[in-house]
Amino acid sequence: xxxxxxxxxxxxxxxxxxxxxxxxxxxxxxxxxxxxxxxxxxxxxxxxxxxxxxxxxxxxxxxxxxxxxxxxxxxxxxxxxxxxxxxxxxxxxxxxxxxxxxxxxxxxxxxxxxxxxxxxxxxxxxxxxxxxxxxxxxxxxxxxxxxxxxxxxxxxxxxxxxxxxxxxxxxxxxxxxxxxxxxxxxxxxxxxxxxxxxxxxxxxxxxxxxxxxxxxxxxxxxxxxxxxxxxxxxxxxxxxxxxxxxxxxxxxxxxxxxxxxxxxxxxxxxxxxxxxxxxxxxxxxxxxxxxxxxxxxxxxxxxxxxxxxxxxxxxxxxxxxxxxxxxxxxxxxxxxxxxxxxxxxxxxxxxxxxxxxxxxxxxxxxxxxxxxxxxxxxxxxxxxxxxxxxxxxxxxxxxxxxxxxxxxxxxxxxxxxxxxxxxxxxxxxxxxxxxxxxxxxxxxxxxxxxxxxxxxxxxxxxxxxxxxxxxxxxxxxxxxxxxxxxxxxxxxxxxxxxxxxxxxxxxxxxxxxxxxxxxxxxxxxxxxxxxxxxxxxxxxxxxxxxxxxxxxx
Amino acid sequence: xxxxxxxxxxxxxxxxxxxxxxxxxxxxxxxxxxxxxxxxxxxxxxxxxxxxxxxxxxxxxxxxxxxxxxxxxxxxxxxxxxxxxxxxxxxxxxxxxxxxxxxxxxxxxxxxxxxxxxxxxxxxxxxxxxxxxxxxxxxxxxxxxxxxxxxxxxxxxxxxxxxxxxxxxxxxxxxxxxxxxxxxxxxxxxxxxxxxxxxxxxxxxxxxxxxxxxxxxxxxxxxxxxxxxxxxxxxxxxxxxxxxxxxxxxxxxxxxxxxxxxxxxxxxxxxxxxxxxxxxxxxxxxxxxxxxxxxxxxxxxxxxxxxxxxxxxxxxxxxxxxxxxxxxxxxxxxxxxxxxxxxxxxxxxxxxxxxxxxxxxxxxxxxxxxxxxxxxxxxxxxxxxxxxxxxxxxxxxxxxxxxxxxxxxxxxxxxxxxxxxxxxxxxxxxxx
Numbered sequence: 011x012x013x014x015x016x017x018x019x020x021x022x023x024x025x026x027x028x029x030x031x032x033x034x035x036x037x038x039x040x041x042x043x044x045x046x047x048x049x050x051x052x053x054x055x056x057x058x059x060x061x062x063x064x065x066x067x068x069x070x071x072x073x074x075x076x077x078x079x080x081x082x083x084x085x086x087x088x089x090x091x092x093x094x095x096x097x098x099x100x101x102x103x104x105x106x107x108x109x110x111x112x113x114x115x116x117x118x119x120x121x122x123x124x125x126x127x128x129x130x131x132x133x134x135x136x137x138x139x140x141x142x143x144x145x146x147x148x149x150x151x152x153x154x155x156x157x158x159x160x161x162x163x164x165x166x167x168x169x170x171x172x173x174x175x176x177x178x179x180x181x182x183x184x185x186x187x188x189x190x191x192x193x194x195x196x197x198x199x200x201x202x203x204x205x206x207x208x209x210x211x212x213x214x215x216x217x218x219x220x221x222x223x224x225x226x227x228x229x230x231x232x233x234x235x236x237x238x239x240x241x242x243x244x245x246x247x248x249x250x251x252x253x254x255x256x257x258x259x260x261x262x263x264x265x266x267x268x269x270x271x272x273x274x275x276x277x278x279x280x281x282x283x284x285x286x287x288x289x290x291x292x293x294x295x296x297x298x299x300x301x302x303x304x305x306x307x308x309x310x311x312x313x314x315x316x317x318x319x320x321x322x323x324x325x326x327x328x329x330x331x332x333x334x335x336x337x338x339x340x341x342x343x344x345x346x347x348x349x350x351x352x353x354x355x356x357x358x359x360x361x362x363x364x365x366x367x368x369x370x371x372x373x374x375x376x377x378x379x380x381x382x383x384x385x386x387x388x389x390x391x392x393x394x395x396x397x398x399x400x401x402x403x404x405x406x407x408x409x410x411x412x413x414x415x416x417x418x419x420x421x422x423x424x425x426x427x428x429x430x431x432x433x434x435x436x437x438x439x440x441x442x443x444x445x446x447x448x449x450x451x452x453x454x455x456x457x458x459x460x461x462x463x464x465x466x467x468x469x470x471x472x473x474x475x476x477x478x479x480x481x482x483x484x485x486x487x488x489x490x491x492x493x494x495x496x497x498x499x500x501x502x503x504x505x506x507x508x509x510x511x512x513x514x515x516x517x518x519x520x521x522x523x524x525x526x527x528x529x530x531x532x533x534x535x536x537x538x539x540x541x542x543x544x545x546x547x548x549x550x551x552x553x554x555x556x557x558x559x560x561x562x563x
Numbered sequence: 564x565x566x567x568x569x570x571x572x573x574x575x576x577x578x579x580x581x582x583x584x585x586x587x588x589x590x591x592x593x594x595x596x597x598x599x600x601x602x603x604x605x606x607x608x609x610x611x612x613x614x615x616x617x618x619x620x621x622x623x624x625x626x627x628x629x630x631x632x633x634x635x636x637x638x639x640x641x642x643x644x645x646x647x648x649x650x651x652x653x654x655x656x657x658x659x660x661x662x663x664x665x666x667x668x669x670x671x672x673x674x675x676x677x678x679x680x681x682x683x684x685x686x687x688x689x690x691x692x693x694x695x696x697x698x699x700x701x702x703x704x705x706x707x708x709x710x711x712x713x714x715x716x717x718x719x720x721x722x723x724x725x726x727x728x729x730x731x732x733x734x735x736x737x738x739x740x741x742x743x744x745x746x747x748x749x750x751x752x753x754x755x756x757x758x759x760x761x762x763x764x765x766x767x768x769x770x771x772x773x774x775x776x777x778x779x780x781x782x783x784x785x786x787x788x789x790x791x792x793x794x795x796x797x798x799x800x801x802x803x804x805x806x807x808x809x810x811x812x813x814x815x816x817x818x819x820x821x822x823x824x825x826x827x828x829x830x831x832x833x834x835x836x837x838x839x840x841x842x843x844x845x846x847x848x849x850x851x852x853x854x855x856x857x858x859x860x861x862x863x864x865x866x867x868x869x870x871x872x873x874x875x876x877x878x879x880x881x882x883x884x885x886x887x888x889x890x891x892x893x894x895x896x897x898x899x900x901x902x903x904x905x906x907x908x909x910x911x912x913x914x915x916x917x918x919x920x921x922x923x924x925x926x927x928x929x930x931x932x933x934x935x936x937x938x939x940x941x942x943x944x945x946x947x948x949x950x951x952x953x954x955x956x957x958x959x960x961x962x963x964x965x966x967x968x969x970x971x972x973x974x975x976x977x978x979x980x981x982x983x984x985x986x987x988x989x990x991x992x993x994x995x
Contacts, residue, residue: 158663164656186625187760195687228661228688235624235636235708237686263686268622270758290706291661291692334753335617335640336692336704382825389833392812396805396837400844403801408761410794420800427808434815441820 023100151203157225160296161201167295170227171198171302172287172342176310180264182281182319182348184273185407188235189283190266197227197259198302205255213252218245226259227297232286232331232341237265273406276413277355278562280322285344288331292339299340301326308344318354322347359402359415363422366391366398367551370429374544378436378537388430395423414562421554425547432547436537595647601669604740605645611739614671615642615746616731616785618769620754624708626725626762626791628717629850632679633727634710641671641703642746649699657702662691670703671741676730676774676784681709717849720856721798722994724765729787732774736782743783745769752787761797765790802845802858806865809834809841810983813872817976821879821969831873838866857994864986868979875979879971886967 161168173196180190204224206214231237239261240246246262269283289297301307308326315321324346331341370391373384399419406413606612617640624634648668650658675681683705684690690706713727733741745751752769770786813834816827842862849856 158660159658164658226688228690230684230686230688230690230706233622233636234684234686237684239686261687265686268624290688290690290704291659291694293659296659333619333638335619336694336702381819381823382829385819385823385826386829386833389812389830392808393833393837396840399805400801400840408794408797410761410763410796412796412800416800420804423808427812430812430815434818437820437823438818 151206152220152223155203157203157223160225160292161199161203167298168199168201169298169300170229170289171300171307172196172229173198173302173307174309174344176308176314176324176344177262178311178314179316179321179346182269182283182316184271184276185405187271187407188266188268190264191285192262192264195229195261195263195287196302197229198256199227199259200254200256201225202255204251204257206251206253208253211253213250213258216249216251218247218249220249221245221247221259224249227299228290228292229287229299230290231265231267232288234265234267237263239263273409273413274411275562276406276415277350277352277359278414280347280349281319282345282347284346287342287344288339293337294330294340295337297340299328299342301328301342316348319348319350322349355415359398360418362398363395363419364555366394367422367425370426371544371547373429373433374540374547378433378440378540381437384433385430388426388433391426392423392430395419395426399423418558421558422551425551429543429547432539432543436539439539440537595650596667599647601647601667604669604736605643605647611742612643612736613742613744614733615744615751616640616673617642617746617751618753618787620752620757620767620787621706622755623757623759623764623789626713626727626759628715628720629848631713631715631850632710633713634708635729636706636708637729639673639705639707639731640746641673642700643671644698644700645669646699648695648701650695650697652697655697657694657696660693660695662689662693664693665691665703668693671743672734672736673731673743674734675709675711676732677712678729679710679712681707683707717852717856718854719994720849720858721793721802722795722857723793725762725791725793727789727791731785731787732782737780738773738783739780741783743785745771745785759791762791762793765792798858802841803861805841806838806862809837810865810868813869814976814979816872816876817972817979821876821883821972824880827876828873831869831876834869835866835873838862838869842866861990864990865983868983872975872979875971875975879969882971883969 175194175196177192177194180192182189201224240263248258248260250258250260252258265285267283267285269281271279271281273279287299289299305326308324310324324344327343327345329341329343331339333339370388373387376384376387378384402415402419604612619638619640621636621638624636626633645668684707692702692704694702694704696702709729711727711729713725715723715725715727717723731743733743749769752767754764754767757764766789768788770788772784772786774782774784776782813831816830819827819830821827845858845862
């Protein structure tokens, strides 16, 4: 209805009411009425007749006494009770209509906006963050409770389930005897103070900022040296609250923990390390830590790999730990076994050591008269072995027992050392024999001098061993002769001498000696010690290797 | 209507058990934290507050000689009474809290004297425990890793024993305000199984002392003393054994013919080089102290032995040359003989004409030589006085040595090993 129409109708109604009221009560019975112009007949016996009062009667500024017909009638009409009630009702109706009209007017004046299904407008009702009433803290009623106390404080222990996903094993250090691991640590517990009403059963997810306001279990890593929660780009913490009060709290942690390693079989060893989780403050009576899914609580990324180790297995255990001052605590263990890859050490340590030992055997095949050569060969291999040994120990902790690699290196060192000693013995015995030879030669010379044989009593042309590793010509004729071809002309006496010496020293001279003398001489160039060493040293080393690898593999 | 009433009733029932849900019984209200000023210690203005200390050593992480410090991880527990924290309780059970309450109440400010670095572990939450008993007794436990200074004396390294101690003291409160004491006397200090690779932990002893600071007064100080004995095995294998082998290798030189000049020289020099490498290797992991360590004595004595073997060969070589010269002069030299060839450039002897006995078995020749010499000098020897005789004997000895330079080698073969053995006996009996 248009307002004007409405207003007009109301006015009409009011006027009607007014007339009605004046008709009934206005005219008073007055006996002495002058000739008035009032046409109203108050003494109408018929009250029902509603005659509209004449204007003159009521409208004129009349004097009380002058106008009998309009006694006390002013311009205002006097309304009875029910009429007032009706009036009030009408006013109220009017107000209501006006209000509705206002909104309608606005709608009409604004550009047409039809809300589509799913539009922001339709969603506004569903997004609780925009409504001032539903702040998180209000939703979860955080300020109402005291979260410094655990759930069910002074009640039974709160069970907290733990779930771990190992992201990586960053490093394992032998010198420090520790390992570094990065893992996702998840806690599951129920806190009824955090229950909230929800139509769907969906959880609400929060990040690290809520953690400071609520209670979370204070799990720590026993025997850890350093640890931290990653905080790039924000604290890597997740909190998920379910409507019934169940909470899932997940963090990403890197921890460096101690691991007692036993190196007695290094580098053919296996190490077992454990990471231990425990609550710091709450004992067994307050907080029960347990693995959420038993042995399946521990999962690992597939790509965990270490350069030096093979990760054999991860498994979980759970125990109680007792502290005399504070009581019994639940402790969860993550155990893993690592087996070392031998290849690197084979290439770096075993192989060079073996080669050095073999190199020292080369010395037995070199002529024993090449003194500097054999000595320097022996000494250099000793020096290299010593360097290899120092190199291995640089990256190892200073343990008080012998390691497998130590055994190998020291035995190899002993072999190399013995080859040097062997040459010292050979040399010594050679010089002894040479000395004997010379003595004998002198005797022969003296004898030959004393006899009728022509002797060159002067200095014989014998040249003894030139110790730079070569032989002079004279020696070609001596017992340890080399080749005949390089023999120059000699004195007859010399030859005779040599022959005599030859005969004297070779007791078992046979006729065939001359023919086989060349081979004999070659054989005689090598000392018997050398000959035996060529077989004994390699044989002993191979035996040692067989024993070693059988014991440790 | 009725349903709603039922639910409310149930909630109320549970609420009674779980006091955390009740608005009235917040921990702070329970412990009446807001009522008191916890910036002041308990009994402020009164007598000193006794604070008991209990330590459980979890591990000794590392001991560094170069830095002269050690790193230890321990559980440090404090026990005291604070009446302001007493709360009414029917059962006598304590209430456990974690680190968030610490900031609101008073706790003793114990620090580690002479510590370099320390931290309270804070994964996943700060490793702090607070346990409050109804009568106001408090147990406050923290897990700490501390790196502290330990003056080490290396004069017997590596056969040494080090005494280190960790010292606890209150920073602000002197003995008029706070009395630190070991809670259970000698049993206050407990250790987990501590295994160190290089050391053997002999003893953990708590002790007590007072420390005086001229500006601030007397403070109670608690000491955690422990004795570490070093395992010698690693150094035996790494240092002593290679050194002994090098010295023995240098003796090999005495058995090689003295005419093998390059061989003997290279043998001597290479053993000196290896000794020098071993010495450098040991010093790399040690602090640069101003006194001599036991291992230094051993290494330098061995170095000296090896060095002397080289000097010995130089002497042998020199005397041999001299001898050869003499013999060249004395003996009949053919004209073709070229004295320069006596020792060629490669240092070898080309003793064409000279008969050089090189082994002790030819002992007859020196006797004959001596006889000839004595025959030559029969005039001078017996009739002279003692002085002449003495001078003669010295000169005679020198001549003797010079003419028998091989004897230096023969004696060295016996003297050097014996001397080294004697040195070892003295060394090990002194230090072990």
